[in-house]
Amino acid sequence: MPGVVVSTERSSRARDKLKAFLLSEAADKGFDICRIARPDSIPDAPQRLKEFIDAGRQGTMDWMAETRDRRADPRVLWGDVRSVILFGMNYGPDEDPRVVLAMPDRAAISVYARNRDYHDVIKGRLKEIATRFAARAGEDVKVFVDTAPVMEKPLSMQAGLGWQGKHTNLVSREFGSWLFLGSMFTTAELAPDEPERDHCGSCRACLDACPTNAFPAPYKIDARRCISYLTIEHKGVIDRELRPLIGNRIYGCDDCLAACPWNKFAASASEMKFHAREDLKAPRIAELLELDDSAFRTLFSGSPVKRIGRDRFVRNLLIAAGNSGDAALIPTCESLTNDASPTVRGMAVWALARLMCKEDFHRLAARIADEADPEVRAEYEVAMEVV
Known part of the structure; x- marks a missing residue:
């Protein structure tokens, strides 16, 4: 009609x-x-x-x-x-975020959180x-x-x-x-747009880039092995087998994103949107380890990093410290074995077991009798077997 x-x-x-x-x-x-x-x-x-x-x-x-x-x-x-x-x-980003991974004394923070x-x-x-x-x-x-x-x-x-x-x-x-x-x-009825088709083809650059093998198959992810999940969402102790693979990534992981060949067509974000703070591009692990709760909150005010809290953040830093091979971090890590957080104390033990010589670590481990937390005691005990 x-x-x-x-x-x-x-x-x-x-x-x-x-x-x-x-x-x-x-x-x-x-x-x-x-x-x-x-x-x-x-x-x-x-x-x-x-x-x-x-x-x-x-x-x-x-x-x-x-x-x-x-x-x-x-x-x-x-x-x-x-x-x-x-x-x-x-x-x-205006540069490949993986550059910092070759700097073991520096901390890698995911691009989105800078x-x-x-x-x-x-x-x-x-x-x-x-x-x-x-x-x-x-x-x-x-x-x-x-x-x-x-x-x-x-x-x-x-x-x-x-x-x-x-x-x-x-x-x-x-x-x-x-x-x-x-x-x-x-509730408005609007005309939908055409869907996009998959253009990945035979490429598997993102899968091969994952440090922890978090993809059991293409298009499937196991969060339990993903560094972004482990350093951000996971609140407890990180599996020992995965800690060395985390390297110096202290908040998130960009490896699979950065490896994507389609990035070559992407311009960097304009400064009026999301550009990295200079102090978060490649901060020193030693300086971040010194942060108490107040300093942590001040440094990351307005940042998504603040949401994980100081203790989880320091846990991640201690894993990076243990992977750094930097003996200069030993005094700071040792001081953190007295931290109020059991999670921090446990990761400090793990880091020291990788940074200290055998004799020094065994002297440190003598204090195990004073440690009440079972997970921290377990870190000492496991480290004593391998150091």
Whole structure:
């Protein structure tokens, strides 16, 4: 009927205008790419997530199992959602972040954490866009950045931002493996974009770059072996077999991202977005080991590093110290055997067992009778057998 055709055309034009408004707002707020996916566009996600969790590959991230249903389907998270808008922001570094790995006296901090917490930056900008969009569209909106149970990477692939590479992270032909992601759910019906196809081909550079062999197969990751998980999410003692493989990576790991050949097409992020603080590009391990809780909080104010707390941070530093071969770190490491945190004390013992000569370490280990924590005692006992 003619009236129906006219109404449909008007509705289509209205959706096109809303989409154009979104793209303009996204660019204005510093996003490099913005695309739209349908909320029902990831039907395989529930089964893939179930397999991941059933295999225990989430490690101690219990919240992944607790939020599984909401994470696997946007419509379970919010029943009224009709469109999912995905935003990407380039955070490409201006140099290969792996350079610092050849400097054993320096600490390697993941590129994304070398300045302000991107969660706060991106969420603030998304809220501005959402407010303006809701007012114009007369529709409800919700914004999410990583911390909510949203499978942003498969949704981003369906929206056309990129594809999930063999390292399970999003890869873009324009920005390589360096995209921060955020999403906006809305009750507005918007035309979805075309999904991106996989362009990895036979390449396995990211898989071969992993120091701990955290990929049991292409497109599958075992968090329990991933350095990013171990140094950030994992709260307890890190497995002894993995400690030497961590090297000087004290917060996260960029190896699989940096190895991606598609990065050659990615420009570095502009300074108005995410550029590294000079003091966090390659800080000295010796100086960071001296941080007490107050100094740690001051140095990492506004940084995602602050969220893991001083004790876990020093745990990571002590692993790096033990891998450094730098005997100059012995006095500082020895002082940390008296730290209030059992985790810190235990890692100090491990570091000293690798840095001290046999005689000196055995003299140190004589204090085991004064150690009440069983895990710290175990570190002494195991070290005594191998030193």
